[in-house]
Amino acid sequence: xxxxxxxxxxxxxxxxxxxxxxxxxxxxxxxxxxxxxxxxxxxxxxxxxxxxxxxxxxxxxxxxxxxxxxxxxxxxxxxxxxxxxxxxxxxxxxxxxxxxxxxxxxxxxxxxxxxxxxxxxxxxxxxxxxxxxxxxxxxxxxxxxxxxxxxxxxxxxxxxxxxxxxxxxxxxxxxxxxxxxxxxxxxxxxxxxxxxxxxxxxxxxxxxxxxxxxxxxxxxxxxxxxxxxxxxxxxxxxxxxxxxxxxxxxxxxxxxxxxxxxxxxxxxxxxxxxxxxxxxxxxxxxxxxxxxxxxxxx
Numbered sequence: 001x002x003x004x005x006x007x008x009x010x011x012x013x014x015x016x017x018x019x020x021x022x023x024x025x026x027x028x029x030x031x032x033x034x035x036x037x038x039x040x041x042x043x044x045x046x047x048x049x050x051x052x053x054x055x056x057x058x059x060x061x062x063x064x065x066x067x068x069x070x071x072x073x074x075x076x077x078x079x080x081x082x083x084x085x086x087x088x089x090x091x092x093x094x095x096x097x098x099x100x101x102x103x104x105x106x107x108x109x110x111x112x113x114x115x116x117x118x119x120x121x122x123x124x125x126x127x128x129x130x131x132x133x134x135x136x137x138x139x140x141x142x143x144x145x146x147x148x149x150x151x152x153x154x155x156x157x158x159x160x161x162x163x164x165x166x167x168x169x170x171x172x173x174x175x176x177x178x179x180x181x182x183x184x185x186x187x188x189x190x191x192x193x194x195x196x197x198x199x200x201x202x203x204x205x206x207x208x209x210x211x212x213x214x215x216x217x218x219x220x221x222x223x224x225x226x227x228x229x230x231x232x233x234x235x236x237x238x239x240x241x242x243x244x245x246x247x248x249x250x251x252x253x254x255x256x257x258x259x260x261x262x263x264x265x266x267x268x269x270x271x272x273x274x275x276x277x278x279x280x281x282x283x284x285x286x287x288x289x290x291x292x293x294x295x296x297x298x
Contacts, residue, residue, distance in 0.1 A: 003135050003161050003188050005181040013183065025190070028183045032191040035179045036198045043202050046157045046173040050129040050203070051210035053155050056282070058089065058127035060207075061154070063119075063145035065095030065109035067189040068133040068196060073101060075200040083208040084221030093118040093130075095141040112144035119148035126153040131203065133158075133196055135188035137165020146170040159199055161192040175199060212284035216240060220259045220285055224252075233259050240285075241266035260285045267292050 013021055036043075054060070060079070062072035073092055079085035092098065093115065096105025108114065124130065130149035134142040137160030147170045150156045158171030161179045168174035177199060179191040208214055213221040218240070224230045230252070236259055237248035243266045254271055255261035263285060264274035269292050281287035 001136060001138075001162050002178070002180050003182060003192055004186045006185045007181040007183060010183050025183050028191050029194050032177075032179045032194040033198055035177050035191075035195050036202075039175050039177050039199065040202075042173065042175045043199060043206070046175060047203055047206035047210060049155050049173055050157065050207050053127050054129060054207070054211065055127060058129065059091055059122075059124075060085070060089065060204075061091040061093060061119075061122060061124060061128055061130040061149065063093040063115070063130055063132040063142055063149075064134060065100075065139050065141045066104070066106065067193050068135055068139070068142070069094045070101055071193055071196050071200065072131065072133050073098075075197070075204055079204060079208070081223050081225060082219055083213040084223055085208070085213070091122050093122070093145050095139075109139050109141045112140045115141045115144035116148045119145055119152065124149050124152045124154040126155075128154040129157065129207075130154050131157045131159070131200070132167060132171060133160075133200070134165070134167050135161045135192035135196070137162045137167040139167070143167050143170055157203065159196055161188070161195065212282065212286070215260075215285040220263075221283075222259065224257045224259075230257075233257070233262070237262045237266055260288070264288060264292050 062076045064072040076090055076092060079090060080087055094100055095111065096108030100108060130146065132142050132146040143166050146156050146158055146167055150170060156171040157173045158167045159175045160167045161177050163176055163178060168176060177195040179195050182188060182190050218236045220236060222229060222233065224233050233252055234245055234248040237251055238245055240263045247266055251262040251266035254265050260278055261274040264277060265271060277288040277291045
């Protein structure tokens with residue numbers, strides 16, 4: 001299994017000068033990012049399939065154990081504040097439960113029954129998307145979660161770093177990232193973990209873009225949780241609507257902090273009209289702008 005192999009180049013790593021060791025680790029990180037490129041067609045296919053089923057009610061479910069599970073939770077936890085993804089549409093199936101985020105629960109990764117129970121408890125169905133991550137691709141908990149989700153009709157995306165892994169065979173959309181041996185044999189928090197995070201960034205951001213939660217490269221579904229984000233939102237509204245900061249702030253206030261509605265209001269729509277236009281476009285600002293006079297900036 002490549003991720004467990006000893007790298008001949010690094011057998012004397014502990015004897016190297018610190019700078020040489022750090023440079024070699026950095027090279028490993030760069031190679032991990034490069035290893036994602038051959039997987040891009042598979043990533044794009046997974047994004048398209050996920051966006052096609054999620055609709056207004058489907059859920060994103062992340063499954064994993066150990067480092068892979070923590071990387072998955074890190075990605076998913078960013079979706080509500082960044083893209084306004086509802087918490088009730090986000091599920092984590094973590095070996096050992098959420099306590100395993102901060103306290104290692106290595107034995108939990110072998111518990112196939114717990115994986116099946118967590119998927120059953122979440123009542124996954126055809127409108128849901130499961131993203132399962134395991135560097136080895138053999139982790140019993142993660143493979144069992146993927147199989148249980150597939151059996152319930154969910155769209156399943158599997159991410160692994162070893163070819164021929166059972167996880168890849170258990171998912172409708174397998175994504176192989178061949179990162180090879182680690183600088184420290186078996187320490188998959190390094191190259192494998194970096195590549196996994198890159199792929200998760202691409203998948204989650206791609207899905208949110210396809211669902212209209214990004215407009216003109218801006219996070220228009222962002223939650224305005226603090227002063228910094230409110231200022232960012234004002235800049236977004238001003239940029240898209242072509243108005244000044246004062247008008248943008250006023251539009252945001254009238255829209256109750258909703259950036260998309262604020263853009264339409266800044267362009268001359270009243271609040272009910274803005275809300276209705278976004279309802280008709282299923283939240284897609286680009287389509288809603290077509291209905292609003294003076295929206296040539298769309």
